[in-house]
Amino acid sequence: MQEQIQQLLAEATGRDASDFADTTEDLFADGLLDSMATVQLLLALQDEFDIQVPVSEFDRSQWNTVDKIVDRVKELENE
Amino acid sequence: MSWLESLPNYTAYGTPSYFIYLLIAVLPMGISLYFGKRLAWYEAIVSFLFIFFMFDGSSAPQMLSLIGYVVYQTILVMGYFHYRQKKNAAGVFYLMTLLSLLPIIIVKFTPAMVGHNSLLGFLGISYLTFRAVGTIIETRDGAVKDLNWWKFIRFLLFMPTITSGPIDRYRRFSKDYRKVPSREKYLEMVGKAVKYLFIGFLYKFVLAYLFGQVWLPFVEHQALMYAPHLSWWVVAVAYVYAGDLYFDFAGYSLFAVAISYLMGVETPMNFNKPFVSKNIKEFWNRWHMTLSFWFRDYIFMRFVFLASKKHWFKNRNVLSSVAYMINMLVMGFWHGVTWYYILYGFLHGSALVINDWWLRYKRKHLHIKTNAFTKGVAMFITFNFVVFSFLIFCGFLNTLWFVKH
Numbered sequence: 134m135q136e137q138i139q140q141l142l143a144e145a146t147g148r149d150a151s152d153f154a155d156t157t158e159d160l161f162a163d164g165l166l167d168s169m170a171t172v173q174l175l176l177a178l179q180d181e182f183d184i185q186v187p188v189s190e191f192d193r194s195q196w197n198t199v200d201k202i203v204d205r206v207k208e209l210e211n212e
Numbered sequence: 213m214s215w216l217e218s219l220p221n222y223t224a225y226g227t228p229s230y231f232i233y234l235l236i237a238v239l240p241m242g243i244s245l246y247f248g249k250r251l252a253w254y255e256a257i258v259s260f261l262f263i264f265f266m267f268d269g270s271s272a273p274q275m276l277s278l279i280g281y282v283v284y285q286t287i288l289v290m291g292y293f294h295y296r297q298k299k300n301a302a303g304v305f306y307l308m309t310l311l312s313l314l315p316i317i318i319v320k321f322t323p324a325m326v327g328h329n330s331l332l333g334f335l336g337i338s339y340l341t342f343r344a345v346g347t348i349i350e351t352r353d354g355a356v357k358d359l360n361w362w363k364f365i366r367f368l369l370f371m372p373t374i375t376s377g378p379i380d381r382y383r384r385f386s387k388d389y390r391k392v393p394s395r396e397k398y399l400e401m402v403g404k405a406v407k408y409l410f411i412g413f414l415y416k417f418v419l420a421y422l423f424g425q426v427w428l429p430f431v432e433h434q435a436l437m438y439a440p441h442l443s444w445w446v447v448a449v450a451y452v453y454a455g456d457l458y459f460d461f462a463g464y465s466l467f468a469v470a471i472s473y474l475m476g477v478e479t480p481m482n483f484n485k486p487f488v489s490k491n492i493k494e495f496w497n498r499w500h501m502t503l504s505f506w507f508r509d510y511i512f513m514r515f516v517f518l519a520s521k522k523h524w525f526k527n528r529n530v531l532s533s534v535a536y537m538i539n540m541l542v543m544g545f546w547h548g549v550t551w552y553y554i555l556y557g558f559l560h561g562s563a564l565v566i567n568d569w570w571l572r573y574k575r576k577h578l579h580i581k582t583n584a585f586t587k588g589v590a591m592f593i594t595f596n597f598v599v600f601s602f603l604i605f606c607g608f609l610n611t612l613w614f615v616k617h
Binding site for chain 2: 147164167168169171172173175176187188189190191
């Protein structure tokens, strides 16, 4: 799943998947992810994994690394 | 009504003695929290008293507006909450949001249309609206599970933050309020509260006083001697005003957060060293953060969501640019329907668009190494742009160019 997420991040941000190799890096703090890309990512996650993430529930501190994104997606998939 | 008008009025955080009264009133709450309990009734009475004394005396007409507003918003929010438990039509959501925004729209547009202030207005209406509308949006998203009229009013009128924020969100606030912090955590919060009160005092009663009450009148007076022409004094006004605005607002925000902490609620901070920002995007992650994040989450991201799902734009960069402009223009209008507030919004929207373009260009075509010098240049440009935008924001140019002397 990690590779899938990295690929989706790449598409959402217009970068390479290799930019997201460090899975503990704070994506927002390092400018890799912003609000615009977040929305694109959430829409892609909706399509790929059939999970809904309303904006009110989106807390950056819970989604700011590749590892955390993988965890969140797994949690929501199991709901 | 005249007995109400004859009572003394206490502006929130206005004088050092206000703090003494406030801290004495909050002390029982603090002791109770230390022993693991919230004194909800006591807190309600204290809040009522302090709010009463904010809106009595010469502010008495505002008290009626405040009461009417609270009743109106509570009915709307509770009505929508009960509706949402069974259904979720988009049209109903948009209608309720619009109705919730109606008072502030009237208050902001009335001066522009008829030349005097609306009777509906009261100090804090701009900030209470964020709380009410935010609760409706959180309800729409299914994020609000426990809500009743009492809890909502307590959130809406949370006394430390009633006049000018920081803007909190119902879900976050009620999660804080439902549990009592552990003794260790509460003492940590008290420690921070004391620190914030001291820094707040320095900011508001020393620095903002210097910038706003001593230097600003002086440089404004000098600049107005050349009216309607510009002079270097106008540049001075920009920098001095920026200092006044920051220290005054950051000081107030620190007070509001400090008193919140003493009451066991972790109201979010508003400022985080905004002037070290290396670009305008970072600036809006450091300046008036609760406002910025409210707009980001509830206007920018929701618009981008809608536009993306419905494929309104072919080009993603055009979409983000439009979203930035809408976001910042609404923010401009929120300050007031005046040319300089709207221009302020327009400037920041444009800056965000240009900045995004520059970051893309830099990444693709230029390979500039980042070092202390480049960071310094970035900070310098960002800071000066922001100061320029504050010159527009403060309306001094309106006085210089359009007001007869």
